[in-house]
Amino acid sequence: MSVPSAWYLVLAAVLFGLGATGLLIRRNVLVMYMCIELMLNAVNLTFVTFSRTLNDLGGQAAVFFVLVVAAAEVVVGLGIIVAIYRRRAEATADDVHILKG
Amino acid sequence: MTTALLVQAASRSAGGGTHLAHASAWAVFAVGAGLILVGALGVILLRNPVHCALMLVVTLFGVALEFIDQSAYFLAAIQIIVYAGAIVILFLFVIMFLGVDRRERAAAERLRAQRPLALALGLMTLILLLVLSRVGDWTTGARSTSGALNARTATGGATENVQLLGQSIYTRYLLPFEMTSALLVIAIVAAVVMARSRSRAAGEMSQAEQEEVTGP
Numbered sequence: 001m002s003v004p005s006a007w008y009l010v011l012a013a014v015l016f017g018l019g020a021t022g023l024l025i026r027r028n029v030l031v032m033y034m035c036i037e038l039m040l041n042a043v044n045l046t047f048v049t050f051s052r053t054l055n056d057l058g059g060q061a062a063v064f065f066v067l068v069v070a071a072a073e074v075v076v077g078l079g080i081i082v083a084i085y086r087r088r089a090e091a092t093a094d095d096v097h098i099l100k101g
Numbered sequence: 102m103t104t105a106l107l108v109q110a111a112s113r114s115a116g117g118g119t120h121l122a123h124a125s126a127w128a129v130f131a132v133g134a135g136l137i138l139v140g141a142l143g144v145i146l147l148r149n150p151v152h153c154a155l156m157l158v159v160t161l162f163g164v165a166l167e168f169i170d171q172s173a174y175f176l177a178a179i180q181i182i183v184y185a186g187a188i189v190i191l192f193l194f195v196i197m198f199l200g201v202d203r204r205e206r207a208a209a210e211r212l213r214a215q216r217p218l219a220l221a222l223g224l225m226t227l228i229l230l231l232v233l234s235r236v237g238d239w240t241t242g243a244r245s246t247s248g249a250l251n252a253r254t255a256t257g258g259a260t261e262n263v264q265l266l267g268q269s270i271y272t273r274y275l276l277p278f279e280m281t282s283a284l285l286v287i288a289i290v291a292a293v294v295m296a297r298s299r300s301r302a303a304g305e306m307s308q309a310e311q312e313e314v315t316g317p
Contacts, residue, residue: 002126006234008167011134013230015141015160021223022145025216030150030196034157037188038141041164044180052171057269060262063176064270067183068281072288074188078195079295085199 008049016042029081033074040070129170136163154192161185175263 019038026032044063051059084099136159143156161184168177270278 002123003130003170007130007134008171009234010231011137011167013227013234015137015164016230017223017227018138018141018145020226021219022141024219024222025145028150030192031144031153034144034153034192037157037184038144038160041160041184044176045164045167048168048171048173048176051173057265060173060176060266061269061274063173064179064266065274065277065281067176067179069284071183071188072281072284074191075288075292076295078191079292082195082198083295 005049005053008045012042012045012049015039015045029084033077033081037070037074040066126170129166133163133166133170136160136166138163150196151193154189154196157192158185158189161189172262175266 016039019035019042022035022038023032026035044066047059047063047066049059051057051063080099140156140158140160140163144153144160147153147156161180165177165180165185168174168180
């Protein structure tokens with residue numbers, strides 16, 4: 001009756017590939033972070049698809065915890081980016097070394 | 102959540118005819134997939150970071166639609182509230198706070214072939230995932246280790262998705278739940294420590310304060 005799970009898995013794979021490509025292409029740290037969030041969402045979609053296919057609630061519990069950890073990770077990561085910006089006017093991925101020492 | 106109710110109502114009102122339910126499942130999937138692809142392409146291609154954040158919201162809404170299409174109603178609501186409602190707000194706040202980088206620095210890349218190589222790697226990731234999904238043997242382990250998705254209560258009635266998920270989080274997955282609570286507290290403390298003013302370390306006095314104490 002509903003959509004076969006292969007469609008969801010392909011969609012999640014495409015989303016993951018787009019996130020990985022964006023992470024490699026972009027240099028603005030904030031946009032790179034957003035591409036990481038794209039990849040996390042692709043993994044969440046895969047978890048939910050398999051949870052429905054195997055009729056197992058563990059997949060949805062895993063997505064719950066991935067969401068919580070992603071939120072905590074964004075808080076810490078953006079704090080680091082703000083700390084970088086205190087020294088420089090722009091934030092690109094090449095600037096992480098100025099936090100050394 | 103109203104979308105979930107609409108989808109549920111649509112599939113129930115179809116009654117004996119599964120054609121409408123079948124079509125509506127595909128329609129929701131197609132709309133969600135369109136939103137996801139448009140949003141993801143927008144995130145990786147647009148120049149202005151604010152536009153990228155808005156395209157990320159579009160992607161998150163698409164993923165929430167896919168969650169609803171697979172009957173994960175609680176996760177769809179949590180996805181909207183936490184991801185689109187908190188994390189993207191954080192992103193936008195930091196973008197506004199730092200000032201928007203209108204164009205990424207035009208300075209030369211350290212690696213000359215970085216962009217074509219990045220595109221090739223991204224394409225290879227996608228092709229590898231798709232090929233592995235067809236060729237590889239999926240080892241999925243024991244079925245229903247944490248309870249079935251459509252479990253029934255003792256009296257035979259169906260239990261809701263929220264109820265089942267809540268029960269599993271507070272009984273079987275209690276330890277990860279407590280650990281993520283501790284993780285959130287750690288993240289908050291880390292954010293406060295990093296945002297603190299760095300002008301002087303704790304206990305150190307500035308020149309003016311030292312002169313004030315020792316007297317003129």
